[in-house]
Amino acid sequence: MRYSLAVLLKNALSGHAHWSPAWRDPEPKAAYDTIIVGGGGHGLATAYYLAKEHGITDVAVLEKSYIGSGNVGRNTTIIRSNYLLPGNTAFYEWSLKLWEGLEQDLNFNAMVSQRGVLNLCHSDGQRDAFARRGNAMRLNGVDAELLNGEQVRELVPLLDFENARFPIKGGLLQRRGGTVRHDAVAWGFARGADQRGVDIIQNCEVTGFRIENGRVAGVDTTRGHIRAKRIGVAVAGNSSRVAAMAGLRLPIESHVLQAFVSEAIKPLIDMVVTFGAGHFYISQSDKGGLVFGGDIDGYNSYAQRGNLPIVEDVLSCAVALFPSLSRLRYLRQWGGIMDMSMDGSPIIDRTPIEGLFLNAGWCYGGFKATPASGWCFAHTIATGTSHPLNSAYRLDRFATGHIIDEGGKGAVPNLH
Amino acid sequence: MRLPCPHCGERGNEEFVFLGSADPVRPADSEAPIEDWIDYVFLRDNPAGANRELWHHTYGCRSWIVVRRDTRTHEILGAEPARSLPPPASTSAAK
Numbered sequence: 225m226r227y228s229l230a231v232l233l234k235n236a237l238s239g240h241a242h243w244s245p246a247w248r249d250p251e252p253k254a255a256y257d258t259i260i261v262g263g264g265g266h267g268l269a270t271a272y273y274l275a276k277e278h279g280i281t282d283v284a285v286l287e288k289s290y291i292g293s294g295n296v297g298r299n300t301t302i303i304r305s306n307y308l309l310p311g312n313t314a315f316y317e318w319s320l321k322l323w324e325g326l327e328q329d330l331n332f333n334a335m336v337s338q339r340g341v342l343n344l345c346h347s348d349g350q351r352d353a354f355a356r357r358g359n360a361m362r363l364n365g366v367d368a369e370l371l372n373g374e375q376v377r378e379l380v381p382l383l384d385f386e387n388a389r390f391p392i393k394g395g396l397l398q399r400r401g402g403t404v405r406h407d408a409v410a411w412g413f414a415r416g417a418d419q420r421g422v423d424i425i426q427n428c429e430v431t432g433f434r435i436e437n438g439r440v441a442g443v444d445t446t447r448g449h450i451r452a453k454r455i456g457v458a459v460a461g462n463s464s465r466v467a468a469m470a471g472l473r474l475p476i477e478s479h480v481l482q483a484f485v486s487e488a489i490k491p492l493i494d495m496v497v498t499f500g501a502g503h504f505y506i507s508q509s510d511k512g513g514l515v516f517g518g519d520i521d522g523y524n525s526y527a528q529r530g531n532l533p534i535v536e537d538v539l540s541c542a543v544a545l546f547p548s549l550s551r552l553r554y555l556r557q558w559g560g561i562m563d564m565s566m567d568g569s570p571i572i573d574r575t576p577i578e579g580l581f582l583n584a585g586w587c588y589g590g591f592k593a594t595p596a597s598g599w600c601f602a603h604t605i606a607t608g609t610s611h612p613l614n615s616a617y618r619l620d621r622f623a624t625g626h627i628i629d630e631g632g633k634g635a636v637p638n639l640h
Numbered sequence: 641m642r643l644p645c646p647h648c649g650e651r652g653n654e655e656f657v658f659l660g661s662a663d664p665v666r667p668a669d670s671e672a673p674i675e676d677w678i679d680y681v682f683l684r685d686n687p688a689g690a691n692r693e694l695w696h697h698t699y700g701c702r703s704w705i706v707v708r709r710d711t712r713t714h715e716i717l718g719a720e721p722a723r724s725l726p727p728p729a730s731t732s733a734a735k
Contacts, residue, residue: 465686473685474683474684478686522658523693526688527714621683
């Protein structure tokens with residue numbers, strides 16, 4: 225069913241009792257052309273673009289839990305393309321362009337809101353770094369504006385501009401950045417893929433790979449063996465575990481990142497504001513809650529929950545930036561498991577096993593990349609080669625020395 | 641999460657800084673095969689379960705310790721001074 229105003233009115237008049245499910249709940253078939261392991265945002269987007277861009281519809285997406293249960297529903301919903309390095313800039317800008325047309329493409333309201341992303345700076349050195357980043361972005365056709373303190377004051381008057389340690393001297397603004405309702409992204413891609421014939425199979429955990437003569441032949445799952453000649457793995461924090469089933473060791477550690485939402489208040493912050501000096505980012509959801517996060521906890525974890533020192537750290541950042549939030553209560557906090565790569569950049573590539581493809585290493589920047597990640601991964605799976613947009617995201621770059629260290633930190637995944 | 645420092649007793653994890661897995665062994669020297677260096681610098685087992693890891697008690701006794709911890713539950717399975725680790729290959733060769 226195509227969603228429209230007419231369909232909405234018709235269903236409203238019948239008490240919303242006759243909506244059909246947004247996607248089917250099929251039994252897994254014995255064999256598919258292509259299997260995507262992981263029904264998160266990236267896996268669903270991959271299946272959607274395999275069907276839409278490459279006409280490959282004999283596809284199953286295998287999800288160990290339910291759609292929306294993983295990181296696609298655990299992030300702070302920010303989209304942006306303010307990257308510095310070649311290899312990253314064009315990829316993330318393509319992602320932002322896909323976001324801009326996504327709702328019409330999917331016929332699904334994902335509440336894409338280009339409210340702007342503002343990175344604050346506090347010193348001459350940081351302003352110089354932002355000028356460099358902004359120039360790199362503009363040279364690549366991405367929008368960027370360097371603001372002085374007065375211009376920031378007009379946009380976000382509640383900030384503590386005279387903070388003794390981090391006085392606010394300006395910022396780098398990307399007006400086309402913003403937020404998206406993350407659950408709707410999962411649902412929209414799931415519905416779009418399903419409409420094109422993709423089977424979305426929930427509660428189906430992959431327990432092993434069948435590999436014959438160096439080629440994948442299928443997967444073993446909790447719902448039986450499923451054959452396929454091409455398999456794409458997009459399982460975020462579980463990348464190392466799943467890759468190990470195929471005998472691969474990855475340049476990845478799994479870490480927990482917490483996010484927070486406050487009680488709902490009237491409109492207060494109308495863009496995404498980030499505080500790089502303390503590592504903190506905040507926006508306000510359409511329901512009124514402030515949505516914010518900070519650093520990862522900093523130790524390996526698969527627990528999907530973190531510890532209190534980071535809670536204190538993130539809330540301290542919130543109050544340092546916006547003193548007026550000091551009496552606000554936070555409502556909920558949760559954790560997601562991040563696939564922290566050794567250089568802070570992702571992997572979208574083939575693997576040494578023929579027919580097995582890997583999409584991993586998103587650190588905590590995976591949400592904004594969802595459409596382009598799926599688009600490029602679909603291209604890589606369908607054609608067997610990288611698209612120019614993901615040609616830098618190679619699995620072997622750690623061995624060849626072509627790492628993409630956007631943060632300039634080295635092989636320390638807990639610091640990216 | 642609280643970590644049992646062998647020198648100071650049980651302390652909050654905010655006193656410690658995490659380095660990573662204690663399993664990778666540094667290759668003997670720059671003459672070692674490049675694959676050994678790639679393995680040591682970049683590749684990790686990243687287990688879901690018991691993990692041996694290096695923590696520094698930065699805001700305490702400033703010792704390195706090896707903690708065994710379950711990454712699925714954050715349960716601490718044990719801790720010992722880092723000097724219990726095998727020495728790097730180069731040190732053994734020098735003996």
